[in-house]
Amino acid sequence: MISIGDIDIHTFTIPHDAVDPIGFCFRTQGLRFAMATDLGYIPENVKFNLCRSDLLLLESNHDLEMLKVGPYPWQVKQRVMGRRGHLSNDVACAYIAEEMDASTQTLILAHISENNNHPELVRLAAAQALERRAAGTRLVIAEPGKQTEVFLL
Numbered sequence: 001m002i003s004i005g006d007i008d009i010h011t012f013t014i015p016h017d018a019v020d021p022i023g024f025c026f027r028t029q030g031l032r033f034a035m036a037t038d039l040g041y042i043p044e045n046v047k048f049n050l051c052r053s054d055l056l057l058l059e060s061n062h063d064l065e066m067l068k069v070g071p072y073p074w075q076v077k078q079r080v081m082g083r084r085g086h087l088s089n090d091v092a093c094a095y096i097a098e099e100m101d102a103s104t105q106t107l108i109l110a111h112i113s114e115n116n117n118h119p120e121l122v123r124l125a126a127a128q129a130l131e132r133r134a135a136g137t138r139l140v141i142a143e144p145g146k147q148t149e150v151f152l153l
Contacts, residue, residue, distance in 0.1 A: 035056070040085045
């Protein structure tokens with residue numbers, strides 16, 4: 001862990017096909033922000049580090065059907081779908097519905113593929129996942145090429 005001013009920063013390993021990829025947790029003034037993108041799946045260590053987050057940024061990279069019929073070569077499609085690739089909408093939403101911490105006030109879904117996903121698909125799937133668990137979590141979609149709002153907690 002390192003600290004910059006009153007912000008404590010903790011990193012954790014994530015499963016991606018890069019050299020030493022990491023996710024982040026930031027804690028300040030009793031608030032916790034966690035972020036994890038470039039995940040092929042969500043292993044237990046990542047789930048542990050996402051817990052107790054007031055604000056959570058999570059990848060929802062691709063729609064599996066769009067990826068399968070999309071423009072990428074088959075080798076790239078296999079990489080994206082693999083355990084060291086990227087989270088599909090289905091996997092992200094399964095985590096949201098079944099395992100996301102109930103204390104999460106705001107969920108930001110990010111790293112949305114411009115070729116193999118659509119922000120409205122992400123929004124609909126995630127809203128259904130949140131509805132299934134009756135979570136009062138606010139949902140924000142970080143659309144490619146667009147700035148999100150500033151978050152105040």
